[in-house]
Amino acid sequence: MESLQEALGLLIIGMITVFIVLWLVTVIGNSVIRLSNRFLPETKTKDTPRTGGVDKGKMAAIVAAVDVATGGKGVIDSIEKR
Protein backbone atom coordinates (compact mmCIF):
# COMPACT_ATOMS: atom_id res chain seq x y z
CA MET A 1 0.00 0.00 0.00
CA GLU A 2 2.87 2.33 0.87
CA SER A 3 4.61 1.52 -2.42
CA LEU A 4 1.39 2.21 -4.28
CA GLN A 5 1.07 5.62 -2.66
CA GLU A 6 4.69 6.37 -3.51
CA ALA A 7 4.12 5.26 -7.13
CA LEU A 8 1.08 7.55 -7.35
CA GLY A 9 3.15 10.40 -5.93
CA LEU A 10 5.86 9.71 -8.53
CA LEU A 11 3.24 9.79 -11.30
CA ILE A 12 2.05 13.23 -10.20
CA ILE A 13 5.49 14.71 -9.46
CA GLY A 14 7.03 13.13 -12.57
CA MET A 15 4.39 14.43 -14.99
CA ILE A 16 4.42 17.90 -13.42
CA THR A 17 8.25 18.06 -13.66
CA VAL A 18 8.20 16.89 -17.29
CA PHE A 19 5.64 19.57 -18.20
CA ILE A 20 7.53 22.27 -16.31
CA VAL A 21 10.75 21.40 -18.15
CA LEU A 22 8.97 21.36 -21.53
CA TRP A 23 7.32 24.66 -20.67
CA LEU A 24 10.83 25.97 -19.95
CA VAL A 25 11.92 24.59 -23.32
CA THR A 26 9.26 26.74 -25.02
CA VAL A 27 10.06 29.78 -22.87
CA ILE A 28 13.81 29.48 -23.49
CA GLY A 29 13.26 28.84 -27.20
CA ASN A 30 10.94 31.82 -27.58
CA SER A 31 13.24 34.09 -25.54
CA VAL A 32 16.32 33.18 -27.58
CA ILE A 33 14.37 33.73 -30.83
CA ARG A 34 13.02 37.12 -29.69
CA LEU A 35 16.35 38.33 -28.32
CA SER A 36 18.24 37.34 -31.45
CA ASN A 37 15.58 38.93 -33.69
CA ARG A 38 15.74 42.13 -31.66
CA PHE A 39 19.44 42.63 -30.98
CA LEU A 40 21.25 40.99 -33.86
CA PRO A 41 21.58 42.87 -37.13
CA GLU A 42 19.51 41.72 -40.07
CA THR A 43 21.56 39.46 -42.30
CA LYS A 44 21.89 40.70 -45.84
CA THR A 45 20.21 38.50 -48.37
CA LYS A 46 22.83 37.32 -50.77
CA ASP A 47 22.64 38.81 -54.24
CA THR A 48 21.27 36.43 -56.76
CA PRO A 49 24.25 35.22 -58.76
CA ARG A 50 24.32 35.42 -62.49
CA THR A 51 23.51 31.81 -63.28
CA GLY A 52 24.36 31.79 -66.94
CA GLY A 53 21.32 29.71 -67.83
CA VAL A 54 21.95 26.90 -65.27
CA ASP A 55 18.65 25.22 -64.35
CA LYS A 56 17.20 25.42 -60.80
CA GLY A 57 18.07 21.86 -59.74
CA LYS A 58 21.73 22.20 -60.77
CA MET A 59 21.86 25.64 -59.16
CA ALA A 60 20.60 24.21 -55.84
CA ALA A 61 23.22 21.45 -56.00
CA ILE A 62 26.01 23.98 -56.69
CA VAL A 63 24.86 26.26 -53.85
CA ALA A 64 24.72 23.30 -51.44
CA ALA A 65 28.19 22.07 -52.51
CA VAL A 66 29.72 25.53 -52.06
CA ASP A 67 27.96 25.87 -48.70
CA VAL A 68 29.37 22.57 -47.44
CA ALA A 69 32.87 23.13 -48.84
CA THR A 70 33.19 26.63 -47.40
CA GLY A 71 31.25 26.04 -44.18
CA GLY A 72 28.52 28.52 -45.18
CA LYS A 73 30.98 31.34 -45.76
CA GLY A 74 31.30 31.12 -49.52
CA VAL A 75 29.25 33.21 -51.93
CA ILE A 76 28.63 32.31 -55.55
CA ASP A 77 29.26 35.35 -57.65
CA SER A 78 28.56 34.01 -61.07
CA ILE A 79 28.38 30.77 -63.00
CA GLU A 80 29.58 30.65 -66.54
CA LYS A 81 29.18 27.87 -69.08
CA ARG A 82 32.22 26.98 -71.13
Place this chain on the structure above:
Amino acid sequence: MHEIISGLLEMTGFSIVGWETILMWMIAFILLYLGTFKEYEPLLLVPIGFGVLLANLPGAGLGIVANELVMNPDGTYMTLIDIANNYGILNFLYYALIKTGFLPPIIFMGVGALTDFGPMLRNLRLAFFGGAAQIGIFSVLLGAVLVGFTLPEAASLGIIGGADGPTAIYTTIKLAPHLLGPIAIAAYSYMALVPVIIPFVAKLLVTKDEFKIHMRKMDREYPPKHEIKHMRVVKIAFPIVLGLVVAVLVPSSAPLLGMLLFGNLIKEIGPNTARLADAASGPIMNTATIFLGLTVGATMTGEVFLNLQTIGIIVGGFLAFCLSVAGGILGVKLFNKFTKKKINPLVGATGLSAVPMASRVANELALKYDKSNHILQYCMSSNVSGVIGSAVAAGVLISFLG
Protein backbone atom coordinates in the same frame (compact mmCIF):
# COMPACT_ATOMS: atom_id res chain seq x y z
CA MET B 1 37.19 -46.64 -24.40
CA HIS B 2 34.16 -45.60 -22.40
CA GLU B 3 36.40 -43.67 -19.98
CA ILE B 4 38.14 -41.87 -22.83
CA ILE B 5 34.80 -40.78 -24.34
CA SER B 6 33.43 -39.60 -20.97
CA GLY B 7 36.74 -37.77 -20.30
CA LEU B 8 36.44 -36.13 -23.71
CA LEU B 9 32.85 -35.08 -22.96
CA GLU B 10 33.89 -33.59 -19.63
CA MET B 11 36.65 -31.63 -21.34
CA THR B 12 34.10 -30.06 -23.74
CA GLY B 13 31.07 -28.07 -22.68
CA PHE B 14 28.53 -30.72 -23.78
CA SER B 15 28.23 -32.21 -20.29
CA ILE B 16 26.81 -28.98 -18.87
CA VAL B 17 24.39 -28.09 -21.67
CA GLY B 18 20.93 -28.04 -20.09
CA TRP B 19 17.51 -27.03 -21.46
CA GLU B 20 18.06 -23.47 -20.18
CA THR B 21 21.22 -23.16 -22.26
CA ILE B 22 19.47 -24.41 -25.41
CA LEU B 23 16.54 -22.04 -24.82
CA MET B 24 18.93 -19.10 -24.43
CA TRP B 25 20.72 -20.09 -27.65
CA MET B 26 17.33 -20.03 -29.40
CA ILE B 27 16.63 -16.56 -28.00
CA ALA B 28 20.08 -15.44 -29.22
CA PHE B 29 19.39 -16.86 -32.70
CA ILE B 30 15.97 -15.13 -32.82
CA LEU B 31 17.58 -11.77 -31.90
CA LEU B 32 20.33 -12.29 -34.48
CA TYR B 33 17.72 -13.28 -37.10
CA LEU B 34 15.53 -10.23 -36.35
CA GLY B 35 18.53 -7.90 -36.46
CA THR B 36 20.17 -9.43 -39.53
CA PHE B 37 17.31 -10.40 -41.85
CA LYS B 38 14.31 -8.41 -40.57
CA GLU B 39 16.40 -5.28 -39.94
CA TYR B 40 14.80 -4.69 -36.52
CA GLU B 41 17.27 -2.28 -34.82
CA PRO B 42 20.24 -4.24 -36.27
CA LEU B 43 22.86 -1.98 -34.66
CA LEU B 44 21.66 -3.06 -31.22
CA LEU B 45 19.96 -6.43 -31.64
CA VAL B 46 22.96 -8.03 -33.40
CA PRO B 47 25.49 -7.18 -30.62
CA ILE B 48 22.89 -8.00 -27.92
CA GLY B 49 22.04 -11.32 -29.61
CA PHE B 50 25.70 -12.25 -29.89
CA GLY B 51 26.26 -11.17 -26.29
CA VAL B 52 23.47 -13.57 -25.23
CA LEU B 53 25.19 -16.34 -27.16
CA LEU B 54 28.57 -15.60 -25.53
CA ALA B 55 27.05 -15.47 -22.05
CA ASN B 56 25.49 -18.89 -22.52
CA LEU B 57 28.47 -20.77 -23.93
CA PRO B 58 28.82 -23.67 -21.48
CA GLY B 59 32.02 -23.54 -19.47
CA ALA B 60 33.28 -20.32 -21.13
CA GLY B 61 32.38 -18.16 -18.11
CA LEU B 62 31.55 -15.12 -20.26
CA GLY B 63 28.21 -14.29 -18.61
CA ILE B 64 28.01 -11.22 -16.38
CA VAL B 65 28.26 -12.27 -12.74
CA ALA B 66 26.11 -10.90 -9.90
CA ASN B 67 27.20 -7.80 -8.05
CA GLU B 68 27.98 -9.73 -4.85
CA LEU B 69 30.69 -11.77 -6.60
CA VAL B 70 32.77 -8.71 -7.48
CA MET B 71 32.57 -7.26 -3.97
CA ASN B 72 35.35 -7.61 -1.43
CA PRO B 73 34.41 -8.79 2.10
CA ASP B 74 34.66 -5.17 3.31
CA GLY B 75 31.92 -4.08 0.87
CA THR B 76 34.20 -2.37 -1.66
CA TYR B 77 34.41 -3.40 -5.31
CA MET B 78 37.30 -5.51 -6.65
CA THR B 79 39.70 -3.65 -8.91
CA LEU B 80 38.98 -3.89 -12.62
CA ILE B 81 42.15 -5.97 -13.06
CA ASP B 82 40.87 -8.48 -10.49
CA ILE B 83 37.47 -8.58 -12.21
CA ALA B 84 39.15 -9.19 -15.58
CA ASN B 85 41.38 -11.91 -14.10
CA ASN B 86 38.59 -13.69 -12.23
CA TYR B 87 35.58 -13.27 -14.52
CA GLY B 88 36.92 -12.41 -17.97
CA ILE B 89 36.83 -9.56 -20.42
CA LEU B 90 33.03 -9.12 -20.69
CA ASN B 91 32.72 -8.63 -16.92
CA PHE B 92 35.61 -6.15 -17.10
CA LEU B 93 33.73 -4.20 -19.80
CA TYR B 94 30.40 -4.44 -17.95
CA TYR B 95 31.72 -3.19 -14.61
CA ALA B 96 33.90 -0.50 -16.21
CA LEU B 97 31.48 0.85 -18.81
CA ILE B 98 27.93 -0.14 -17.89
CA LYS B 99 27.82 -0.36 -14.12
CA THR B 100 29.40 3.08 -13.92
CA GLY B 101 26.65 4.49 -16.17
CA PHE B 102 29.30 5.61 -18.67
CA LEU B 103 28.00 4.38 -22.03
CA PRO B 104 24.38 5.66 -22.21
CA PRO B 105 25.41 9.35 -21.85
CA ILE B 106 28.16 8.78 -24.43
CA ILE B 107 25.55 7.42 -26.84
CA PHE B 108 23.32 10.39 -26.00
CA MET B 109 26.16 12.71 -27.03
CA GLY B 110 26.14 11.04 -30.45
CA VAL B 111 22.34 11.27 -30.60
CA GLY B 112 22.64 14.99 -29.85
CA ALA B 113 25.13 15.42 -32.68
CA LEU B 114 22.59 13.81 -35.02
CA THR B 115 19.58 15.78 -33.71
CA ASP B 116 18.22 18.91 -35.32
CA PHE B 117 16.30 21.15 -32.91
CA GLY B 118 15.20 23.31 -35.87
CA PRO B 119 11.74 21.73 -36.34
CA MET B 120 11.08 22.03 -32.59
CA LEU B 121 12.19 25.68 -32.50
CA ARG B 122 9.86 26.45 -35.41
CA ASN B 123 6.93 24.75 -33.63
CA LEU B 124 7.64 25.23 -29.96
CA ARG B 125 4.07 24.76 -28.73
CA LEU B 126 4.13 21.19 -30.08
CA ALA B 127 6.90 20.40 -27.58
CA PHE B 128 4.24 19.91 -24.88
CA PHE B 129 3.02 16.71 -26.50
CA GLY B 130 6.41 15.15 -25.82
CA GLY B 131 5.36 15.56 -22.19
CA ALA B 132 1.89 14.04 -22.55
CA ALA B 133 3.48 10.94 -24.05
CA GLN B 134 5.46 10.27 -20.85
CA ILE B 135 2.26 9.14 -19.11
CA GLY B 136 3.04 5.57 -20.25
CA ILE B 137 6.17 5.55 -18.06
CA PHE B 138 4.41 6.55 -14.87
CA SER B 139 1.16 4.62 -15.35
CA VAL B 140 3.04 1.35 -16.00
CA LEU B 141 5.16 2.09 -12.93
CA LEU B 142 1.92 2.20 -10.96
CA GLY B 143 0.60 -1.00 -12.58
CA ALA B 144 3.88 -2.86 -12.05
CA VAL B 145 3.84 -2.05 -8.33
CA LEU B 146 0.29 -3.45 -8.20
CA VAL B 147 1.43 -6.80 -9.64
CA GLY B 148 4.34 -7.15 -7.21
CA PHE B 149 7.42 -5.43 -8.68
CA THR B 150 9.41 -3.33 -6.24
CA LEU B 151 9.38 0.44 -6.87
CA PRO B 152 12.87 0.60 -8.48
CA GLU B 153 12.04 -2.43 -10.66
CA ALA B 154 8.68 -0.92 -11.63
CA ALA B 155 10.36 2.38 -12.53
CA SER B 156 12.89 0.56 -14.74
CA LEU B 157 10.02 -1.29 -16.41
CA GLY B 158 7.98 1.89 -16.90
CA ILE B 159 10.86 3.77 -18.53
CA ILE B 160 10.55 1.41 -21.53
CA GLY B 161 7.54 3.62 -22.41
CA GLY B 162 9.96 6.48 -23.03
CA ALA B 163 10.99 4.58 -26.20
CA ASP B 164 14.56 5.65 -25.71
CA GLY B 165 17.13 2.86 -25.43
CA PRO B 166 19.99 4.72 -23.69
CA THR B 167 17.55 6.31 -21.20
CA ALA B 168 15.99 2.92 -20.39
CA ILE B 169 19.42 1.34 -19.91
CA TYR B 170 20.75 4.24 -17.81
CA THR B 171 17.70 4.18 -15.51
CA THR B 172 17.86 0.40 -15.12
CA ILE B 173 21.60 0.48 -14.31
CA LYS B 174 20.84 2.96 -11.54
CA LEU B 175 17.66 1.37 -10.17
CA ALA B 176 17.44 -2.36 -11.00
CA PRO B 177 20.63 -3.60 -12.70
CA HIS B 178 19.51 -7.25 -12.36
CA LEU B 179 16.76 -6.51 -14.93
CA LEU B 180 19.08 -4.84 -17.46
CA GLY B 181 19.01 -7.63 -20.06
CA PRO B 182 15.25 -8.12 -20.44
CA ILE B 183 14.54 -4.37 -20.19
CA ALA B 184 17.08 -3.52 -22.91
CA ILE B 185 15.69 -6.27 -25.15
CA ALA B 186 12.08 -5.13 -24.57
CA ALA B 187 12.97 -1.45 -25.15
CA TYR B 188 14.81 -2.04 -28.43
CA SER B 189 12.34 -4.66 -29.69
CA TYR B 190 9.36 -2.37 -29.18
CA MET B 191 11.27 0.54 -30.74
CA ALA B 192 11.69 -1.67 -33.78
CA LEU B 193 7.93 -2.29 -33.68
CA VAL B 194 7.03 1.43 -33.71
CA PRO B 195 5.74 1.09 -37.32
CA VAL B 196 3.19 -1.41 -35.98
CA ILE B 197 2.41 0.10 -32.56
CA ILE B 198 1.73 3.73 -33.62
CA PRO B 199 -0.81 2.85 -36.37
CA PHE B 200 -2.43 0.27 -34.06
CA VAL B 201 -3.04 2.79 -31.24
CA ALA B 202 -3.79 5.71 -33.58
CA LYS B 203 -6.52 3.80 -35.40
CA LEU B 204 -8.16 3.04 -32.06
CA LEU B 205 -8.22 6.67 -30.91
CA VAL B 206 -8.18 8.97 -33.94
CA THR B 207 -11.19 9.68 -36.19
CA LYS B 208 -10.94 9.93 -40.00
CA ASP B 209 -11.48 13.71 -39.85
CA GLU B 210 -8.71 14.10 -37.29
CA PHE B 211 -6.28 12.10 -39.45
CA LYS B 212 -6.98 14.65 -42.19
CA ILE B 213 -6.16 17.77 -40.12
CA HIS B 214 -3.83 19.58 -42.50
CA MET B 215 -0.96 21.13 -40.56
CA ARG B 216 0.32 23.45 -43.31
CA LYS B 217 -3.18 24.78 -44.04
CA MET B 218 -3.55 25.48 -40.32
CA ASP B 219 -0.20 27.33 -40.40
CA ARG B 220 -1.39 29.43 -43.33
CA GLU B 221 -4.66 30.26 -41.56
CA TYR B 222 -2.99 30.98 -38.22
CA PRO B 223 0.65 31.90 -38.94
CA PRO B 224 3.25 31.65 -36.14
CA LYS B 225 3.84 34.84 -34.11
CA HIS B 226 7.61 35.03 -34.59
CA GLU B 227 9.75 34.18 -37.55
CA ILE B 228 13.31 33.04 -36.78
CA LYS B 229 15.70 35.52 -38.41
CA HIS B 230 18.94 34.07 -37.02
CA MET B 231 18.44 30.34 -36.92
CA ARG B 232 22.15 29.51 -36.50
CA VAL B 233 22.51 31.76 -33.43
CA VAL B 234 19.30 30.38 -31.94
CA LYS B 235 20.44 26.79 -32.50
CA ILE B 236 23.77 27.51 -30.77
CA ALA B 237 22.31 29.43 -27.81
CA PHE B 238 19.41 27.02 -27.23
CA PRO B 239 21.34 23.92 -26.01
CA ILE B 240 23.58 26.04 -23.76
CA VAL B 241 20.72 27.85 -22.00
CA LEU B 242 18.45 24.80 -21.89
CA GLY B 243 21.22 22.59 -20.49
CA LEU B 244 21.93 25.07 -17.74
CA VAL B 245 18.29 25.48 -16.71
CA VAL B 246 17.35 21.79 -16.83
CA ALA B 247 20.50 20.71 -14.98
CA VAL B 248 19.62 23.10 -12.15
CA LEU B 249 15.98 21.97 -12.06
CA VAL B 250 16.51 18.19 -12.38
CA PRO B 251 20.22 17.53 -11.67
CA SER B 252 19.91 13.76 -12.03
CA SER B 253 18.88 14.17 -15.69
CA ALA B 254 22.07 16.17 -16.38
CA PRO B 255 24.30 13.23 -17.42
CA LEU B 256 21.88 12.29 -20.21
CA LEU B 257 20.56 15.72 -21.19
CA GLY B 258 23.90 17.46 -20.71
CA MET B 259 25.63 15.10 -23.12
CA LEU B 260 22.70 15.27 -25.58
CA LEU B 261 22.86 19.06 -25.62
CA PHE B 262 26.68 19.10 -25.81
CA GLY B 263 26.54 16.78 -28.83
CA ASN B 264 23.98 19.09 -30.41
CA LEU B 265 26.06 22.19 -29.69
CA ILE B 266 29.19 20.87 -31.41
CA LYS B 267 27.05 19.99 -34.41
CA GLU B 268 25.40 23.41 -34.59
CA ILE B 269 28.62 25.43 -34.20
CA GLY B 270 29.49 24.16 -37.65
CA PRO B 271 32.84 23.72 -39.40
CA ASN B 272 34.97 24.77 -36.40
CA THR B 273 33.78 21.79 -34.33
CA ALA B 274 32.70 19.54 -37.18
CA ARG B 275 35.47 17.05 -36.36
CA LEU B 276 34.16 16.69 -32.80
CA ALA B 277 30.58 16.25 -34.03
CA ASP B 278 31.72 13.66 -36.56
CA ALA B 279 33.63 11.78 -33.85
CA ALA B 280 30.67 11.92 -31.42
CA SER B 281 28.10 10.72 -33.93
CA GLY B 282 30.43 8.28 -35.70
CA PRO B 283 33.35 6.38 -34.17
CA ILE B 284 32.58 7.15 -30.51
CA MET B 285 28.88 6.29 -30.75
CA ASN B 286 29.56 3.18 -32.82
CA THR B 287 32.20 1.92 -30.39
CA ALA B 288 29.90 2.63 -27.44
CA THR B 289 27.07 0.79 -29.19
CA ILE B 290 29.20 -2.33 -29.71
CA PHE B 291 30.27 -2.49 -26.05
CA LEU B 292 26.78 -1.64 -24.80
CA GLY B 293 25.12 -4.30 -26.95
CA LEU B 294 27.59 -7.07 -26.17
CA THR B 295 27.68 -6.47 -22.42
CA VAL B 296 23.91 -6.00 -22.07
CA GLY B 297 23.44 -9.25 -24.00
CA ALA B 298 25.99 -10.95 -21.74
CA THR B 299 23.85 -10.14 -18.67
CA MET B 300 21.22 -12.54 -20.01
CA THR B 301 22.31 -15.89 -18.66
CA GLY B 302 19.64 -18.58 -18.36
CA GLU B 303 19.19 -18.25 -14.61
CA VAL B 304 18.72 -14.46 -14.83
CA PHE B 305 16.49 -14.33 -17.91
CA LEU B 306 14.21 -17.35 -17.63
CA ASN B 307 11.73 -16.31 -14.95
CA LEU B 308 8.28 -14.77 -14.53
CA GLN B 309 9.67 -11.24 -14.17
CA THR B 310 10.87 -11.35 -17.78
CA ILE B 311 7.33 -12.11 -18.97
CA GLY B 312 6.08 -9.21 -16.81
CA ILE B 313 8.66 -6.92 -18.41
CA ILE B 314 7.68 -7.95 -21.94
CA VAL B 315 3.96 -7.38 -21.28
CA GLY B 316 4.54 -4.21 -19.22
CA GLY B 317 6.90 -2.77 -21.82
CA PHE B 318 4.29 -3.20 -24.55
CA LEU B 319 1.64 -1.52 -22.38
CA ALA B 320 4.03 1.35 -21.58
CA PHE B 321 4.64 1.92 -25.30
CA CYS B 322 0.91 1.86 -26.16
CA LEU B 323 0.01 4.16 -23.26
CA SER B 324 2.72 6.65 -24.26
CA VAL B 325 1.38 6.81 -27.83
CA ALA B 326 -2.18 7.09 -26.48
CA GLY B 327 -1.13 9.81 -23.99
CA GLY B 328 0.31 11.95 -26.77
CA ILE B 329 -2.76 11.47 -29.00
CA LEU B 330 -5.22 12.23 -26.19
CA GLY B 331 -3.14 15.28 -25.20
CA VAL B 332 -3.58 16.70 -28.72
CA LYS B 333 -7.29 15.86 -28.79
CA LEU B 334 -7.76 17.70 -25.50
CA PHE B 335 -5.73 20.67 -26.78
CA ASN B 336 -7.85 20.80 -29.96
CA LYS B 337 -11.00 21.28 -27.87
CA PHE B 338 -9.75 24.67 -26.67
CA THR B 339 -8.07 26.12 -29.75
CA LYS B 340 -8.97 27.21 -33.26
CA LYS B 341 -5.64 26.15 -34.73
CA LYS B 342 -6.11 22.38 -34.73
CA ILE B 343 -3.24 19.90 -34.53
CA ASN B 344 -3.19 16.49 -36.17
CA PRO B 345 -3.29 13.94 -33.29
CA LEU B 346 -0.52 11.97 -35.00
CA VAL B 347 1.83 14.75 -33.89
CA GLY B 348 1.06 13.71 -30.30
CA ALA B 349 1.66 10.04 -31.12
CA THR B 350 5.31 10.85 -31.85
CA GLY B 351 5.92 12.31 -28.40
CA LEU B 352 7.28 9.01 -27.18
CA SER B 353 10.84 9.52 -28.62
CA ALA B 354 12.03 6.75 -31.00
CA VAL B 355 13.52 9.50 -33.18
CA PRO B 356 13.08 9.71 -36.15
CA MET B 357 11.22 6.48 -36.86
CA ALA B 358 8.08 7.56 -34.97
CA SER B 359 7.87 10.76 -37.05
CA ARG B 360 8.34 8.91 -40.32
CA VAL B 361 5.61 6.41 -39.40
CA ALA B 362 3.17 9.18 -38.37
CA ASN B 363 3.92 11.10 -41.58
CA GLU B 364 3.23 8.05 -43.74
CA LEU B 365 -0.02 7.43 -41.85
CA ALA B 366 -1.17 11.04 -42.39
CA LEU B 367 -0.32 10.79 -46.11
CA LYS B 368 -2.59 7.75 -46.41
CA TYR B 369 -5.57 9.94 -45.51
CA ASP B 370 -4.47 13.06 -47.43
CA LYS B 371 -1.64 12.88 -49.94
CA SER B 372 -0.75 16.56 -49.48
CA ASN B 373 -0.61 16.43 -45.68
CA HIS B 374 3.13 16.25 -44.92
CA ILE B 375 3.43 16.42 -41.13
CA LEU B 376 7.03 15.21 -40.69
CA GLN B 377 8.50 18.53 -39.49
CA TYR B 378 5.66 18.97 -36.96
CA CYS B 379 6.08 15.41 -35.70
CA MET B 380 9.82 15.97 -35.28
CA SER B 381 9.02 18.77 -32.83
CA SER B 382 7.12 16.55 -30.39
CA ASN B 383 9.46 13.65 -31.19
CA VAL B 384 12.59 15.58 -30.13
CA SER B 385 10.83 17.04 -27.10
CA GLY B 386 9.91 13.45 -26.20
CA VAL B 387 13.64 12.68 -25.90
CA ILE B 388 13.98 15.58 -23.45
CA GLY B 389 10.79 14.51 -21.65
CA SER B 390 11.89 10.90 -21.17
CA ALA B 391 15.34 11.97 -19.92
CA VAL B 392 13.65 14.27 -17.38
CA ALA B 393 11.27 11.47 -16.35
CA ALA B 394 14.31 9.21 -15.87
CA GLY B 395 15.96 11.94 -13.79
CA VAL B 396 12.90 12.18 -11.54
CA LEU B 397 12.79 8.39 -11.05
CA ILE B 398 16.51 8.20 -10.27
CA SER B 399 16.29 11.14 -7.81
CA PHE B 400 13.48 9.56 -5.84
CA LEU B 401 14.38 5.87 -6.06
CA GLY B 402 18.12 5.75 -6.74
